Amino acid sequence: MDGLSEDSPLLPVVLTGDLLDRLSEHWSSSSVAAFAFSAYFTFVGKAVDLWLVLAFVGWNHASAITSIIKSLDLTQFGLLAGVVFPTSVLGYQFLGRILDVQTVKWNGPGRPFLIPSRTTHTRLFPKKHSFSYSYLVVGVPVGYSGNANGMISANVSGPSSWLSYFLDRRAWFDVNPADYLQRGHRDDGLRGKLDDYLENQNVDPSQYPHAYLVTAARFLGYHFNPVSFWFLYSQEKVLSAIVLEVNNTFGERRPYLVTRDFEAERHIQNGSTDDERQEPLRSRVKGSWNKDFHVSPFNSRKGSYSLLASDPLGPDMEGFRGIDITINLSSSKGHPKLVARLFSEGDALEPSSMGIFQKTRFLLGWFWVGVAFTFGIAQNRSKRVWDAWPTISKKQLEDAFRQYLSHLVQQSTAPITVKYIPSGVVGAVEEVFSSSSVTDSSATAESAEIKVLTPVFYSRFVHYAHDFEAVFSELAESCTLWVDKPELLPKIFLKKASPPLHASTPFDFLCFQLIKSLRSRPGRIERPLTSADQVSSSSQGLDIRDFRMSSMDAFVIGQGDTTLKKSYRAAVLRLFFADRIAFGNTDLLGMMELGARVGASWVLASLINQAIRGFS
Template sequence: MDGLSEDSPLLPVVLTGDLLDRLSEHWSSSSVAAFAFSAYFTFVGKAVDLWLVLAFVGWNHASAITSLIKSLDLTQFGLLTGVVFPTSVLGYQFLGRILNVQTVKWNGLGRPFLIPSRTTHTRLFPKKHSFSYSYLVVGVPVGYSGNANGMISANVSGPSSWLSYFLGRRAWFDVNPADYLQRGHRDDGLRGKLDDYLENQNVDPSQYPHAYLVTAARFLGYHFNPVSFWFLYSQEKVLSAIVLEVNNTFGERRPYLVTRDFEAERHIQNGSTDDERQEPLRSRVKGSWNKDFHVSPFNSRKGSYSLLASDPLGPDMEGFRGIDITINLSSSKGHPKLVARLFSEGDALEPSSMGIFQKTKFLLGWFWVGFVTFPRIVKEAAVLFFKRGLHVWYRPEPLKESMGRLADNIEKQLEDVFRQYLRHLVQQSPAPITVKYVPSGVVGAAEEVFSSSSVTDSSATAESVEIKVLTPVFYSRFVHYAHDFEAVFSELAESCTLWVDKPELLPKIFLKKASPPLHASTPFDFLCFQLIKSLRSRPERIERPLTSADQVSSSSQGLDIRDFRMSSMDAFVIGQGDTTLKKSYRAAVLRLFFADRIAFGNTDLLGMMELGARVGASWVLASLINQAIRGFS
């Protein structure tokens, strides 16, 4: 400034006065921008909104930012950090994986193998259709833990993330126990999960001390696995049973246990000729069972399967002879409908014996197969629907023996609330009763047993009931009901999202009560739960099975003239001192109810609408900030 040196002690005073003078001239635009920014981020703003505002402001001042970058001459630095450095790191990691020759020593039975295969499907009824594709599976002994020459890993501890692959802890093809049988991770890995499953089937795991898993492994974290085969062996190392673990495209899962009928095999051998008896027979498992799981949208859930599977391992579980598995599907009337095969194509490869060239060649030839499995399924489905004209069977809710899909974020939040609420109801029940609660779709959510306060250790009159949630959609449907009693029996008998072994005991848990008053601790809680009460409406019944050939019937649900009120679970949440629980519950329920009103019940669509609203709000805030900035320039 004229007449004032930079060393003058009056300089800060003068600069402050100049700033105040500018603020007084442009106080309206500055105050509006500051107020709008503060109010928005106080109530609904998130980190993404801040980044959007900064992006819009930066876009408006792009010329100034460009000039700054040019003055810094960052071209060479950007090329080095953005291209050369990442390429060098990735190349180093790739070469490190190829050159990795460290293999965990395995002293058990069986060895890890890479198994190039082919899968064929032949549809016989009601329209003929067939296809054949290359397929890659791996075989690992159940109990093996470690990394086999950088090609196959199994039971590796820690989360399955890109970092674990990048650092080389996991091999190119990884068998993660969290992907199999019961949801979630276990410290004892695949063997522990297998033992739990067998015990749930009332089978002693000691009958099958050895097991070998054939499955489509993860490749760099990606996983799509329609079916896995657990080959179970006796103490004498003889193939005795198979567990088929079937997954559908909806994330649901159904394991089937098929045991070998040794008595029938002896009967067949007794009727064979002497020459046939002298031929060494390869062990096989043959069996059949009723279908009770939705796999293909072009087949109903009725019918039956039959299996014929050969032992992939050599005598005494040594070596590898290849896989040969055939599954037949028949209709409920006995018509053959589908024949599916999975068989080896070429020799299986043992990772420990693979050199650098062989590993590189194998990866280049097979890395893509797992990524195209789902697109291949979609392609064949399109042919069946558009060209063959087959009807589509819409997915029914899973049955008791199946595992439901994984829960979304809202369902996870509501499961935690429902668990606490159910525990509260059982403890408050005047009847001596114990409840075994089995959740659905939430990884790490364990089964739990609740007891009423009238149950004592010495009580012999306590009744027990098991409540199993079949699909996580139950949690989002339950909060739509104002009456617990109606909710449980509607979901049990009509929509089939719940299974109870003794339904007659439910009235002792879900008691009919008067409408609870709304006693909120804060005005904001009062407004939120009043809004929940106003938006609540009974969900429509889930009708199954339905096909694309059925006419969509108009809803026959009459007008519910009851006064929808705050539910008992609402009152339970309000009465808790846990602020986090209240916030999580009201946010989840309001999101569901708003989705019903403006997004056709789809929370993902509501999320897209919310993102659009946030972009618009951020643009408005950025415009106000830009206007204030121009006032100072």
């Protein structure tokens, strides 16, 4: 400025006055930009929106930013560092995996193995269909912890993601205890989880001190693992039982314990010829059980399974003889429907004996299978009929339902206890709730068990305006819920008058009014007919009741937990908007939301650029 040097103590005062003068001249554009920016980020803005706004503003002033970068002479350095550094890190880690020859020693029976296999599926009803494909599984002794020559790892602590395979002690194929039996992490790993499961089945874990797990391990953090097999051995290292752990497309797990019938085997051996007795018999486990678990949304829960599995290990659990497992599915009338088989295809490989070239050849040979399954999992997530909504939404709605159920039980005037069993949510555990009238000395308290069969129950429950209707519809029609004593449900889910809307803030009031307006009763989940079912009428009556705020809405609003209210309203609104504008697909809604955020960020950036031009 004329007449004022840069060292003058009056310079800050003059600059401040100049800024205020400019603000007064261009107060309109500046205030509009500031108000829009503040309002947007107060209600719906996220970190990604801020980055988008900065990117649009930077793009509009690209020439100025480019001149600054050129003056600093950082362009070539940045490009070089951006290419060389990641390439060097990934290359170093890849070579480290190949050249790594350190193996954690295991003194117990059995050893880790890579097991090239083939699986076949033959459907016999209602239409014959058959297919097969190559499938890689691994075998690990239950109790083994560590890394086997960079190829197989088990019970390794830390997060399991694709990046962790380059930054920590995980091998290419990793067996993560969190993927098996009870959800969540345990310090004692696979062995601790197995012991807990056996105890829950009223079985003494000491009967099976040795165990060997055959499963599809994680590859770069991903895996496709419909079924795992826990081979259980006695103190004498004789195969005595199998735990068959089934995973369905809803993210649920169901283990089945099948014990070996030694008495029946003795009868068979006594009736065999002398020549047959001289041939060593390979240990096998054979058993059957009723189907009580949805493996696929396109199959009924009725019917039964049968299993025939051979011992994969040699005598005394030494060596590896191969896997040979057959599972049959029959209808409720005993008609065969499906035959699935998993068997070894080629020799199993012991990682500790593999050299550099053998490991490289094996990884190149099976890499395409891992990539195919990884991309297949990513593409098919949106195709799941019952599980097409994010994991975070499951957790939010399950947590809200859990607290609401606890509240209902506590408020019940009847002495009652309820055992709640959740489904499909990581970290969600069973819990027992008691009414306020139940005391430790009460002998007349009634008990009920409420078991959620699929996590879709939580998303369907919030669609109902009436709790009583929701529970009985999901119990009797859609079968997403199971209750051992349905006659006790009226003592928990009472018919109540429409609760008034008492929101603590105007934003809460608007959100829950919107939820009330968007709410609609969900349709019945249609299941495939079995031979015992009758065709029902497809007509549905018109519901003329007022779809008001539900009792669970009122419960959430009345809580002082701001986090609960925020997560609940976000999850419910996301579901309802997906139903209205995205065909019920939350992934599609997410893409639409991203497009809206990009548009809003562009508008904000335009307002900011207009204000900036006013100062230039």
